[in-house]
Amino acid sequence: MESLTIGELAARSGVAPSALRYYERLGLIRAGRSGGNQRRYERAELRRVAFIRIAAQVGIPLEEIKSALDGLPDARTPTRADWARLSATWRRRVDERIRLLEGLRDNLTGCIGCGCLSLRTCALANPKDIAAQNGSGPRWLLGDE
Amino acid sequence: MESLTIGELAARSGVAPSALRYYERLGLIRAGRSGGNQRRYERAELRRVAFIRIAAQVGIPLEEIKSALDGLPDARTPTRADWARLSATWRRRVDERIRLLEGLRDNLTGCIGCGCLSLRTCALANPKDIAAQNGSGPRWLLGDE
């Protein structure tokens, strides 16, 4: 088995054929064609699809995922090093999201629960007037120090 | 300042007034009314909004967030213990998402990058025929052991 049909890729990636066609229209994945114009996927596309699914599942929009994937080489099959580079450029972004979730998990009772969003006494929160300079929202959980 | 107007809550939470009205229609937050029928929010709503924003930002649908918030007491202002209980019930869910992101961060080069999605040799991956019994998708990153 050299290449995968759309049904095979769908079965292995857990992504519906319709979604795969949609991803292709957006330029997130690519497919060759059979003599009769049916899509044929290289095995390497499986990695791309897995990447897309996981990133999408944690709320990263497909356009941004596309930008990230655009960093992979166009001509050849991405190597481990290529994926490593992509991983590195996303590290900050992903770390940020992990911090967000850890905040949700660990500080819910501590920080949101204590009311520091509205009071100025919590050690974790900026005083309101300082935090306000950085825009609105739950600053400390969103990554300000 | 006893209660907040919708503009004030918007400024402090980083959520647009239109979104706050939308959340109210969905039953995620509640508001009192002024004599002239304008919304007035208790300070405790700020915590709910922060919770909603963070949860939504990591891809949890508003309906599920609503279910979680429905666990908070209706009659009185939620205490720290109430938030703790909510936090506990969400712990599994949030932990799962953190694992997903850590997988994206740490194992991108190791697991996706090594091609174990398509090959059977990676120690982290189930053999394909066993994984298939659990449905499709990148199983090990999605939480199977």
Added chain:
DNA sequence: CGGAAACTTGAAGTTTGGTGGAGGTTTCCC
């Protein structure tokens, strides 16, 4: 007390991430 800024409702519009069906073609297996 006048007027600007902020608020009200309801309905319609937008963006994102897809799904479903019609009408036709290809592939694969016996």
Added chain:
DNA sequence: GGGAAACCTCCACCAAACTTCAAGTTTCCG
């Protein structure tokens, strides 16, 4: 080589999560 299963394109539709608009009301500051 015949037929079922899988594929093709195009287009319409869907749901979630909001935003925008219109027409009118309230609040607050000087």
